[in-house]
Each structure stands twice: as C-alpha cells, then as structure tokens.
Amino acid sequence: MITGIIVSIIFLASLWLIFSEKLNRTITSMVGAFLIVGIGLLMGFYSEEEAIASIDFNTLGLLFGMMLLVALLEPTGFFQFLAVWAGRLSKGQPVRLLILLGTITTLVSMFLDNVTTVVLIAPVTILICEILGVNPIPYLISEALLSNTGGVATLVGDPPNVLIGSEAGLSFNDFLTHSLPIVIFVWLVSLWLLRYIFRQELKAVPPNVDALYELNPAESLEDRKTAQKVLIVLAGAIILFFLHSVLHISPSFVALSAAAVALVWTRPDIKETLKRVEWSILIFFAALFVMVGGLEASGVLESIVSALSTFKSIPPALFGVALIWITAILSGVVDNVPITIAMIPVIKGLGAAGMNIDPLWWALAFGAGFGGNGTIIGSTANIVVVTVSERTRTPITSTIWNKTGLPVMVTTCTVASLLYTLAYYFFY
C-alpha cells in the first residue's frame, strides 16, 4: 500500500511538472523513471529487468523508423515541392489554395510526422501568400488544424495513435476501418467550417496571380533522386502496414525495415540524418513506460480498477463520449502525449473491472487528436504555425486562434461524439 502511494506521488508530481511546463518533459520523465526504479529496487517490488521489459519497443521502433524516413525525406525539398505545386494548381484562387494546401498537409500527416510536415510546408505557404498579396493566416491555421485532424486517421499518423495502437493491440487496418471513416467526415466538416470562418479573407481576389506561375516546382525539389527512393520505400512500407496483421509482423518491424532499406539505398551522411531524429520524444516515451510499469508493479493499477468499477453502471456509449470531451479539453491545455499515457492505465483498469473497453480506445484517440485544435499550445503543429506567422506582417494571436481553432475543436468533437455514438450502437 505504502509503495503504491509513493509511486503514485512521484507519477503525479512528474505529470504536474510536465503539464505546468516547469521542467522539460524528457528530463522530468527520466528523473521520474529513475526515482520509481530506485524505490522499486529498495522496496523490492520493481526490478531493473522488469523496468526494461515495461518499455514498449513496438511503439519506440515504429516512431524511430518513421522518424528516420522523414529525416531522409526532409532535406530533399519534397515538402516544398508539394506546396509549390499546390500553389500553382490553385491558379491563385484563395478557396482552391486553401483546399489544396489543406489536403496535401492532411495526406502527408496521415503517414508522416505532423510537426515536420507543418514546419516544411508553412514557410512555402507564407511565400505563396506574400507573392499573391493575400493574408497567410487562413492557410496557416487550416494547415495546422487539418494536419492534427489527418493524423488521427492512421496508426502512424500521430504519437498518441502509435501508443494506443500498441497498448490496445490495434492494427493499421483497425485504424483504417474505425478511425479513418470518422476522420474523413470530421475533416470535411472542419474544411467547410474553416471556409466559413475565413469567408471574408478568402473573398479577396489576389492582385498578383501571374507571379505565382513563375514559381518552378521542379527547381524546388532539391534532390529528386533521393526523394524518389525514399518515397518508393515509404510506399512499400505503407503496403506492408496494410498487411502486417496477415503477415504476423509488427508495424515497428515494418517501419524499421523500411528505414534500413532507405538508408542503404540512399546512403546519406548518417550523422546528419540521426541529428534530425527527435530523440527527446523517444527518450520521453521510454521513461514514461518505465514509470507506468512501476505503477503497475506497485499495485496502483489494482486500486484504480477497484475505484473505477463503480463506473461500470454508466452506459458505455455515454462513457466514451465523456472520454472524448475530457481528453479533448485536457489536450487543449497540455500536450496530448502525457494525457494519452495517463489515460491508458485508466482504460486498462476499466477493462479489468469488466467493461468493454474496445470502443474506449477510439474515444481516447479522437479526444487526443481533435482536442489539440482548441488552443495554440494544444499541439506542436499549432505552435509551429504561430511561430512562423510572427515573421509575417500578420502574426497569429491567441484571440485569432480562439475565434478559429476553438470553434473547429468544439465542432469536430461534437461531430466525432455523434458518429461515435452511432457507430457504437451499430457495431457493439
């Protein structure tokens, strides 16, 4: 009992430090993991072997493999090429430009990291808007919101999904059959809403369309050969993701193999490539797994289970909708990765208490994904577009975000809740 209390205090204190941003999350989680393992060793409930075993290498491998592929694709100028191509295809018509840039950002962020996608596409978006002489705000905000939305659709789209997929044993195809249909609907609603919110800005006829045709997409692709090779490997990886449950291989094996093939095919400067991998996220994840493992070993999860068994009487569909909103509101205030990690033991506890938790995993994914749209700090992609907008004549302020991101978050969560309830009664 006493061990459970000590471990819970360390876990909650670490979460508080991460949420309040008093200490960097990677540092906090490493210190937390060290404290929990140390106390586990002293009191004999958690060994080093158990701590290592509690790290979910499937999650880490999948993230690492995909990060390597992005690291190879990033310097080729492929993302820049896509944005320039979208700019030309729009013929300078604002609504078309919004839809094209939004679609590209969504499609890319369904398979690759949202933040990298936005970091690379946003500067070209500003360039296109400056050349056209239009305000870049509608396009930048739409890119962030739609990339967050797109990321929910697939197993590899967003770190919370990778975590949920791994913890709940969900395959790539499970996401395509459960999450993708809802995301498509939510995405269309978001796009319509953004078009409505920005109707004034999108009405203006750009004064300088001819200059847009002077942008040369071919020249913006700096290393065509490497880009082609990495894209072929990525396509192969996506096909294997579809088949991974049939072939009995893990998504992490697929991602790591793809990274290995891409590395040997393109033979980059490996030091430079490895620098682009987000080690802080990987270390943060590994340390959090060790902490959650300590929680389990100290018997805290059992206490959660008995506390949660009182919730069994609540209708499960209502419980799922409540979970979407709780996760979404929390994800609006703090990063959605620690939220997801904190929610996973709760959902597992409910499962152990006898509740059917299969639908709840989806509620968690929707809440964590769509909730991040509500505020600037809700997702890293939002922070990125706000930061780059500070280099333009019209920086994005929190007031602007509250008038655009917040309505989109509320609407998408409402739509997701309705679809979730419908799907629940049809399929469960």
Place this chain on the structure above:
Amino acid sequence: MIIQDWMKQNVVSIPYTATIREAAILFHKNHVGVLPVVDDQKHLKGIIRLQDLLSLELPDFYKLLPDFDFVHDFGAVETHQPSAQEIEMPVIKLMQPALFLEQTCGLLRAYAVMLKHDLYDLPIVNEAKELVGIVSRVDIGTAIISTWNTITESNS
C-alpha cells in the same frame, strides 16, 4: 594604432524620439547603412540599420526557406509599401541594442569584434560614453593594410 585615428568623426545620428520616416530620410540623404540612436546628451541608446527599415517591406519569412532559387518573381512583395502607421512609428520600435567600442580601442581588436558579431559598422564612444564617431569594416580593414611595410614601400 587606435581607432580614433581612423574613425569617421562626422557621424550621422538620429535622436531616439524620431520616427521611422525621419530615419528613412536620413538613410536616403546620407547614403549610410546604420544610424546610431542617441539621447539629448549624445549618449548611445542603440542603432537602427537600413535592413530594419527594409524588413517593413520584406518580412523575414524568407529566412525559413532553405533557398529560393525556385522563386523567380516576388510578386506582391515587390510592390508592397509600409503603411502610414508603420512610417510614423517611433524609431525605437525597430531600434537594435548597439555594440560600441571606446575610441582608444586597438584596430585589430575592433576588427575581431566586428567579425565575431557579424557587424559592418561600429559606433565609437569617448570615456563619458558620448558618441564621437563610427567606423566601418572597410575603414578598419584598409587602415590595417596601410600599415603593412610592403604597401607603404610600394606607395613611396
């Protein structure tokens, strides 16, 4: 060799109460790249650079792009003009903190400071911290070269 022998003593400066419009006129009239910003006692408050004014026309988003070889026409950016409101802003809004040297500073030290901080012009002050001159990298560089024996010999 100290810097006061080589600095431009006739330095064009601007009072810190001035506007961007007044700065623009001074830049244009004197064909200079930097204006030291001073108070009534000639104390250095900061500097304003030509590029700070031009950032009103070309925001620095372009620095986020790895290159812009594929951009052949800057379109609306070419014809953009700062608004009347921006032009009437006080100069201190765009002012940068100034790095300065005392007039007794050695030439090579001054040159190293400029290289280290990637500066092209440096305001010079006296002991009372009053602005007394300005040097450019070219002023210092040519002054150093002029001391080389071979150069002095071939000149004579």
